[in-house]
Amino acid sequence: MNKARVYTSNRIKKIRNRISEVDRQKIQNKMNLSIRLYDLMKARNINNTRLAELLNKNNSEVTRWLSGTHNFTTDSLTEIACALNIKLGDLFVSPSRVASRAQITLVTDNSACRVYYREENSKYNPYQFNIIERTHSIDERKITR
Amino acid sequence: MKYEIVNLQEYSGDGCTIYTIIWENDSESIYDKFIEENDSSFPDELNELDVRLEVIGKKGAREQWFKTKEGSPGDLVCALYDDDERNLRLYCIRFGSVAVIIGGGGPKPANIKTWQDDPKLSAEVRAMIRLSKHIFQRLKDGNLYWSQDGKELLGDLDMSDYE
Numbered sequence: 666m667n668k669a670r671v672y673t674s675n676r677i678k679k680i681r682n683r684i685s686e687v688d689r690q691k692i693q694n695k696m697n698l699s700i701r702l703y704d705l706m707k708a709r710n711i712n713n714t715r716l717a718e719l720l721n722k723n724n725s726e727v728t729r730w731l732s733g734t735h736n737f738t739t740d741s742l743t744e745i746a747c748a749l750n751i752k753l754g755d756l757f758v759s760p761s762r763v764a765s766r767a768q769i770t771l772v773t774d775n776s777a778c779r780v781y782y783r784e785e786n787s788k789y790n791p792y793q794f795n796i797i798e799r800t801h802s803i804d805e806r807k808i809t810r
Numbered sequence: 811m812k813y814e815i816v817n818l819q820e821y822s823g824d825g826c827t828i829y830t831i832i833w834e835n836d837s838e839s840i841y842d843k844f845i846e847e848n849d850s851s852f853p854d855e856l857n858e859l860d861v862r863l864e865v866i867g868k869k870g871a872r873e874q875w876f877k878t879k880e881g882s883p884g885d886l887v888c889a890l891y892d893d894d895e896r897n898l899r900l901y902c903i904r905f906g907s908v909a910v911i912i913g914g915g916g917p918k919p920a921n922i923k924t925w926q927d928d929p930k931l932s933a934e935v936r937a938m939i940r941l942s943k944h945i946f947q948r949l950k951d952g953n954l955y956w957s958q959d960g961k962e963l964l965g966d967l968d969m970s971d972y973e
Binding site for chain 1: 818820821838839841842857858862965966
């Protein structure tokens with residue numbers, strides 16, 4: 666089983682050394698934002714054409730937004746957030762963190778505490794509710810309260 | 811050996827293995843040549859490409875970051891996304907989100923609509939199309955194959971039968 670030879674490039678190293686950390690983060694953040702936007706669109710079954718329609722834009726503009734190269738304005742991000750029915754801040758939160766933010770309902774009796782929570786994504790699509798039930802001991806219930 | 815597929819250590823990551831090509835008798839890869847040819851005119855764009863390729867290695871080669879269908883149907887030749895504000899175009903062969911072979915490219919004149927309108931870009935795309943056909947034939951013949959996780963090209967990477 667032969668693997669490709671690992672190649673290190675001095676020219677790439679030279680480029681690496683000259684990029685400032687701020688510039689690096691600017692580019693990384695644009696790409697991360699494009700991932701988040703794409704995933705939010707996909708979760709809502711909204712394709713490029715539909716988002717363009719919702720915002721009265723050309724398809725090519727949505728393609729550019731998703732390319733990871735676009736420098737968004739606050740106004741355009743606000744428009745996108747409204748079209749996707751999310752808060753502006755949700756565009757900057759990693760999917761795993763959003764999934765951990767949940768509505769929690771506690772149902773208690775003398776012996777147990779049942780915890781119901783639904784992940785944030787379910788708020789937008791009632792058919793994808795993710796309800797998890799756990800049974801807690803009475804001691805844990807006290808801590809939770 | 812007519813050419814060699816090499817793993818670009820600076821870019822390959824958990825999301826995507828990034829390869830480039832070294833032609834026989836060359837000491838540098840075709841991506842190195844792309845850098846050399848464009849560094850004096852477009853250093854900022856090369857900086858941006860560097861970080862973008864690093865992110866692709868970590869997060870995977872998401873289709874949204876590429877201009878697909880740059881080559882012939884089915885050859886997977888594409889370009890890293892660029893818009894009117896950018897001067898450089900970089901061609902590659904994208905195997906889903908898990909592996910990319912970076913090729914060459916060049917400045918994209920503002921007055922052209924397609925790569926066929928520019929001799930330099932035409933030469934680069936045609937080279938990628940030829941390489942893609944050769945690699946696909948090798949995969950078909952079983953001389954090359956994908957690792958179990960689909961992220962790495964394995965097998966006989968000595969491409970001596972390229973014409």
